[in-house]
Amino acid sequence: MSHEAGVKTGKEKLIYMANQIASFFETMKREEAVEGVADHINKFWEPRMRRQLFEIIDRGGDGLKPLVLEAAAHIKRPQEARA
Amino acid sequence: MCFVNEIDYGTPASRSDKTVTLTIDGKDVTVPEGTSIMRAARMAGIEVPKLCANDMVKAFGSCRLCLVEIEGRAGTPASCTTPVAEGLKVSTQTERVQAIRRGIMELYMSDHPEDCPACAAGDCEMARMAETVGLKEIRYGREGENHIWPAHDGAANPHFLEPDLSNPYFAYDPSQCIVCSLCVRACEEVQGTFALTVEGRGFESRISAGMNEPFLESECVSCGACVQACPTGALREKSVIELGMPEWSTVTTCAYCGVGCSFKAEMKGEQVVRMVPYKEGKANRGHSCVKGRFAYGYATHKDRILNPMIREKITDPWREVTWEEALAHVAKEFRRIQYQYGRGAIGGITSSRCTNEETYLVQKLVRQGFGNNNVDTCARVCHSPTGYGLKTTFGTSAGTQDFDSVEHADVVMLIGANPTDAHPVFASRMKKRLREGAKLIVIDPRRIDLVRTPHVEAAYHLPLRPGTNVAVLTALAHVIVSEGLVDEAFVRERCEWDAFEDWAEFVLQPENSPEAVEKVSGVPAETIRAAARLYATGGNAAIYYGLGVTEHSQGSTAVMAIANLAMATGNIGRPGVGVNPLRGQNNVQGSCDMGSFPHELPGYRHISDEATRAIYEKIWGVKLDEEPGLRINNMLDAAVEGSFKGIYIQGEDILQSDPNTRHVAEGLAAMECVVVHDLFLNETANYAHVFLPGSTFLEKDGTFINAERRINRVRKVMEPKSRYADWEATQELARALGLNWNYKHPSEIMDEIAATTPTFAGVSYDLLEREGSVQWPCNEKAPLGTPVMHVDGFVRGKGKFVRTAYVATDEKTGPRFPLLLTTGRILTQYNVGAQTRRTDNVVWHAEDRLEIHPFDAENRGIRDGDWVKLASRAGETTLRAKVTNRVAPGVVYTTFHHPDTQANVVTTEYADWATSCPEYKVTAVQVSPSNGPTEWQRDYREHAQKSRRVVHAEPAE
Ligand code: SF4
Ligand code: SF4
């Protein structure tokens, strides 16, 4: 009963988490909010997670809040060599 | 071997700063005004005989043994109840008082058993006092009316009562009781439970628990304060009766909860005879709860695993091996995995139950030895939002006060915490302050005990719907700002003014008004307004909060909302106020301080900071990874996806403590080398390939840091039963991986911590030996530590107000899952129960129960005690129901102390947006009658049984 039971796959979870972060910053001034989302993800997301996030964004960012997409420019792309 | 003896001054210290000088037996003594003559004498080294007084409770003056003579005053006043006065001339040893004392002792002894076993053992003050006052013979004999004989001359003695052995840990023998009422006062004043009374008068008077019940059936919470207070053998620890009196003792720290009580471990050889709370312990001041004082039996429980074990597949039985073989195996596997899947394919979990030194070593092993930052700790699942929220607003990740601070609070706001169950000793201290008149505001979905308990009643209870903390907290701010209750001078001086203005504008928005919030939270607007006014204007206001705040999808936001409230009202930076997280496990604070999070080095310094990395790179001799590592939940995700394959878990049971058990099980099952280092084959070990036996707090030296940032010493009282203390085992593992570690004692690890972490720079075992304990920051600026933080300014410079918009959780009730489940804990059990379930504490809590409101129960045809099925989107489990109106209609509640319940099968993977702290406090569920365990429970139990099989090694040689 995995999906119906509400257990999300890796990608779905990541989108959900990114949007959750955006919801917190959304009420702030736009600039502060964009900075806030990017900074948070840079500080707390392991490269594997950021790489997946960029895969989602590069494929159009379906499901991500506009604020996350806007912040993407400020999110560090993980270096390719690292696992 | 020495015995830690503490002086009993006879009556509590006076808090006055005026002093008075008097003469006692010819000596000049200067003491604070309000001190009793007895205490003043003791301070001058003169011991006045006494039976009914000790320095933890108010004097009562009933035994009259402590009489003295005062020049110019008639009679012989009791020194325990007579305060000092300027110029008094007191004599404690005149012929006259000595004769009276002998007479009194003679009467007492004539009704005290001649063969009193406690007297013989030296555990009864009666014999000692008889000797002190020079009593030689008892003229009355013991033939008259007495409480000693069950029967006399063939007739039953109506005054005799059978001993009460109902409590598993202590016995009450009325024949030895002298009705001094010390136990009654201890229960009232120290513990605050009011379980004992003196019944009857004169010769007929007796101590009685509850409504004349056995202790176990009364309201008694088994804290043991009465046993400690009893001057005779009437109330005694069963362990002392069984093992005899201890021979040596040392001071150590309880390994259960975040209060961090200090104890004297009283020993006979390597056996614990009893644990006695240490009066100089600054967290507990001589008090404790049932867990710390009595529930240490797990340390020698037969279930403890004492040899390392290995198996190839998790379905195989365990095979006992030597430490050498186990460690070599782990090293080989971890290196293989890294070679095959990459450096980031392994990680470690530190334990909030282990010492700071041990935690420090595990994160060091990961960063230095594994070469990544995949280290996390179970604080993730409880207080990580505290770290995030307080760091953002105040600049550091810790509570602001010491526990003593509550003695200066005028208003206590308690949010999502149930201290009488989870932090009992702090609760006792808080109740004491509330009985003195401080006001209480409770914000909690459940009507917790403190809402109404003997002599304490909350001024306001805000029974909010689970998941609406942020809305309610922001509404409180709305009231404070809109009614002009802001402490503007404080905010202007201490906080960023722009951020404050922005925040003030935000909280004033109509959706944050109490009226709007009433609709989502169910709390009447008027109650919110009244509570806000009391908090803002009632004097020193202190906030204490617990997991009910943090374990939410908006946990971090709620912590910031709390910090906002304290700043707006100027309730920061002095005794009696502040923001105080009540930490769950004994060393949650320490494990966070020690760099257990994947993005932080010790002392909360971000891994991306080059200067900080350089400090460690220099002494560890490696290049550190600058990228944050994986959190527990991300490790499990990565495991399922195939990029994470090995883990070293010290002292944690993530399968039971983390949300969504199935997800955890799936993640663990996908790994190739799971190493569990613990006392017992815990639930996580069902998925492990290597088991390393752990050590208890009694078997090692080290430190714990409690919820008030206090660094307390843990002292070894016995050799590790499994050969290595946990820090040694980690060191051996590091060596097997080729690291050159050579710590000979935990003090050397602390030295490394001090040398690399600015907030710990001044800490050393020498200092702790001298001071007993210190609160970090402890460095050049604060050589003896910091009881209250942010006194002259915030750690981050200016305090920062942050907008805290309420975002409803996605965990919503609907037709399929119409009820909200919230979880918690109870007094006698601890966390996932691995220790407490292995003690006699099970007499109080044999199973987890589901609390449900009578209305919801009736609708579903559920009666008290029925088996029910609890189902959510994530899974289902069964347990028995307890019908009660402590929970509101629409809300159900359970604890999670027993693995069979598997409450976390039901909790979902929703988590705090900032820290991934799981949302344990809100799950949409349905409850229905059931007739037995679910399929998952049966499968799980079967797997657990199978995976616990051990094939014992042939004895070597
Ligand atoms: S054990 Fe504690 S709660 Fe129980 S009667 Fe004694 S003092 Fe009161
Ligand atoms: S469990 Fe907590 S309150 Fe109880 S004795 Fe231990 S530290 Fe103190």
Ligand code: FES
């Ligand atoms: S000790 Fe003072 S009256 Fe008992």
